Amino acid sequence: MSNPPKSATHKRARRVKLADVATAAGVHYSTVSRVLRPGFKGRISDDVAERVRAVARELGYQPNAVASSLRTQSTRSIGLIVHDMNDPIYPPILSGIESVLSPDGYAVLVGNTGYGADAELDLVNRMAARLVDGIFLATTRLKDPAVERCVQLGIPLVSVLRQTESGTTPAVMNDCFRGMEALTSHIIDAGHRDIAAIIAPQDLSTAQERWQGVQSAMRKHGLDLPEHRIARVSRMSTEEGERATKSLLDAATEPPGVIICVNDLVAIGAIRACRLSGLDVPWDISISGYNDIPLMDMINPPLSTVHMHLDKIGKAAGEMMLEYLANPELPARTQRFKPEVILRGSLQGVHPQG
Amino acid sequence: MSNPPKSATHKRARRVKLADVATAAGVHYSTVSRVLRPGFKGRISDDVAERVRAVARELGYQPNAVASSLRTQSTRSIGLIVHDMNDPIYPPILSGIESVLSPDGYAVLVGNTGYGADAELDLVNRMAARLVDGIFLATTRLKDPAVERCVQLGIPLVSVLRQTESGTTPAVMNDCFRGMEALTSHIIDAGHRDIAAIIAPQDLSTAQERWQGVQSAMRKHGLDLPEHRIARVSRMSTEEGERATKSLLDAATEPPGVIICVNDLVAIGAIRACRLSGLDVPWDISISGYNDIPLMDMINPPLSTVHMHLDKIGKAAGEMMLEYLANPELPARTQRFKPEVILRGSLQGVHPQG
DNA sequence: ATAACTTGCACAAACGTTTGCGCAAAGCTG
DNA sequence: CAGCTTTGCGCAAACGTTTGTGCAAGTTAT
Numbered sequence: 035m036s037n038p039p040k041s042a043t044h045k046r047a048r049r050v051k052l053a054d055v056a057t058a059a060g061v062h063y064s065t066v067s068r069v070l071r072p073g074f075k076g077r078i079s080d081d082v083a084e085r086v087r088a089v090a091r092e093l094g095y096q097p098n099a100v101a102s103s104l105r106t107q108s109t110r111s112i113g114l115i116v117h118d119m120n121d122p123i124y125p126p127i128l129s130g131i132e133s134v135l136s137p138d139g140y141a142v143l144v145g146n147t148g149y150g151a152d153a154e155l156d157l158v159n160r161m162a163a164r165l166v167d168g169i170f171l172a173t174t175r176l177k178d179p180a181v182e183r184c185v186q187l188g189i190p191l192v193s194v195l196r197q198t199e200s201g202t203t204p205a206v207m208n209d210c211f212r213g214m215e216a217l218t219s220h221i222i223d224a225g226h227r228d229i230a231a232i233i234a235p236q237d238l239s240t241a242q243e244r245w246q247g248v249q250s251a252m253r254k255h256g257l258d259l260p261e262h263r264i265a266r267v268s269r270m271s272t273e274e275g276e277r278a279t280k281s282l283l284d285a286a287t288e289p290p291g292v293i294i295c296v297n298d299l300v301a302i303g304a305i306r307a308c309r310l311s312g313l314d315v316p317w318d319i320s321i322s323g324y325n326d327i328p329l330m331d332m333i334n335p336p337l338s339t340v341h342m343h344l345d346k347i348g349k350a351a352g353e354m355m356l357e358y359l360a361n362p363e364l365p366a367r368t369q370r371f372k373p374e375v376i377l378r379g380s381l382q383g384v385h386p387q388g
Numbered sequence: 389m390s391n392p393p394k395s396a397t398h399k400r401a402r403r404v405k406l407a408d409v410a411t412a413a414g415v416h417y418s419t420v421s422r423v424l425r426p427g428f429k430g431r432i433s434d435d436v437a438e439r440v441r442a443v444a445r446e447l448g449y450q451p452n453a454v455a456s457s458l459r460t461q462s463t464r465s466i467g468l469i470v471h472d473m474n475d476p477i478y479p480p481i482l483s484g485i486e487s488v489l490s491p492d493g494y495a496v497l498v499g500n501t502g503y504g505a506d507a508e509l510d511l512v513n514r515m516a517a518r519l520v521d522g523i524f525l526a527t528t529r530l531k532d533p534a535v536e537r538c539v540q541l542g543i544p545l546v547s548v549l550r551q552t553e554s555g556t557t558p559a560v561m562n563d564c565f566r567g568m569e570a571l572t573s574h575i576i577d578a579g580h581r582d583i584a585a586i587i588a589p590q591d592l593s594t595a596q597e598r599w600q601g602v603q604s605a606m607r608k609h610g611l612d613l614p615e616h617r618i619a620r621v622s623r624m625s626t627e628e629g630e631r632a633t634k635s636l637l638d639a640a641t642e643p644p645g646v647i648i649c650v651n652d653l654v655a656i657g658a659i660r661a662c663r664l665s666g667l668d669v670p671w672d673i674s675i676s677g678y679n680d681i682p683l684m685d686m687i688n689p690p691l692s693t694v695h696m697h698l699d700k701i702g703k704a705a706g707e708m709m710l711e712y713l714a715n716p717e718l719p720a721r722t723q724r725f726k727p728e729v730i731l732r733g734s735l736q737g738v739h740p741q742g
Numbered sequence: 743a744t745a746a747c748t749t750g751c752a753c754a755a756a757c758g759t760t761t762g763c764g765c766a767a768a769g770c771t772g
Numbered sequence: 773c774a775g776c777t778t779t780g781c782g783c784a785a786a787c788g789t790t791t792g793t794g795c796a797a798g799t800t801a802t
Contacts (some may be wrong), residue, residue: 101788455758
């Protein structure tokens, strides 16, 4: 009955499978499968179904998802590709996605690219090998081989936060252009004229749209941004923000009146750099961010920024994925969430709300 | 040659499989498998191997991980169960784990329990059904059915951050007792005598150890903590911290001199609550946290706390998992990282470092 | 009572791998 | 050159499901 105690070898307990339930219930294993499949309405008598269910429960049967996947060609798992989970914009996205997909039995596979373009493609390939049912790509660049690869492989793809140049990918995003344009307008309206900007690589739609938003607002107000008031970061991190800010401050004898940062992390770095240079924020220099990641109201000074509704974006992305999974023929749709300007103490001259 | 264009139906492209490569290379598909398996040193002639590899590359063959898993009974995927990815302690853990496991071809499945005990067990079951090779449990309670279930199922388990009562689970954690004891000692040494504490449910080792650390330090200094200086949170969140702090302030006519919070998020809530009550931190009241999550040096006031080295814990957990995967018979080992007290402006009377 | 359905279940073929085994051909030993 | 060992590869059986088909019963219609 019990296997001989092979030393302390507590080997992986043999799982109960369909056949075990079947023999115990005295039916064929295909019958067990039909009974246990969700959405079973087939031609099985009630008493057999009940008996099978009872036996299955008693034996603690749990279907082997791998075998099921092999047969059905669906793993009920989806991938999420991000730059780095340590960037605070991603956890709410993950949570949102998970909260929508998990009730439907989907599992989420997370992959960090570490900001590497080849890592991105590699992750898509590895996820494809795992037969994920779909992929959320949060690292989408304007021209992105990873997107093309998904299309080529026929894997449903939902781009999160960002969009490709062609705009032909299903996507859920924030309207970064309007957000940054509105924020910049507020800054100008507050009287700022000597404006600097820290911008990010323009191969990401977020970075591009925000930069265009800044430019648009300034143009509308007849202002210009000289080259020495522009700094570039290689990625949106505090370290890069700090470095870029130093270079901005070094590029001219007088510091700018305000630095518009491509996102909050960069803004944090900017605040650090300013402080190290002996500049007080906001008395000597103003700073703004983008995203409104957690705690931006608690830092010193509280950061003016643009709220993204990341949780809503995550949920919406999850729902959009479900739609495309149900109907892959659906035309690509881009859903944009309205950004919300948040004015706080880091900007001299504006009137902080609530 | 090409299939007729079935309307606009861009169906999922048929994947190239072993058999396709085999016929193209003029060998049996088992041979292809042998050639392509990593660690192939079997009895295949060099020229056949080369030919097969060439054909495989040309056809863009990628092995079907699901089929492979079914056969090998290993999915090369591992689960990570957390309360909520939005808690900033988890992303570094995830990143650390992923950075160690991903090079070995493992994928990470993330599950949020939403602080639900039954959700935890459910997640374990769902991951077990997916035949994960191992599970990281970051939600481990002192008595945890999920842990028992893993043991019962024979699934390698590494507990992260927390430990069970018996201590028989492989675990990587911070020494919360010493960390909190040291921090409390600093606080007492700074002259604080009217101390309050916000503690969390004692079914988590982290919460328990920290509370014991506070008590130990106070006992050593001959101090006592009256009941009205103790508040409890149901979970370690800012909201709960705010609520608990209010109740603390309401419980006595005079506010305490310092509130020792079970973690940083709770401390953030405490700062908010104090501010709302018109108390200045740290002039009217001091506050400390635990974890040293990002930005704790940037908030107002900078938070005194204990640094956890979460990234190291994540990496160590990953490495420990690899060990147990390679050798499941290994006795359970608990690895503890040394905490580091970080003194900042939120504590009146201490001397902030660097 | 016979024909034509319907119902309830068993049969068996996939899904795409991995891997023990078998068997030729080739290489070696004496 | 006979006998033995090694080498190189094909064969086929798993792994645990899902699902189309088949075939006895049972049911209804004529």
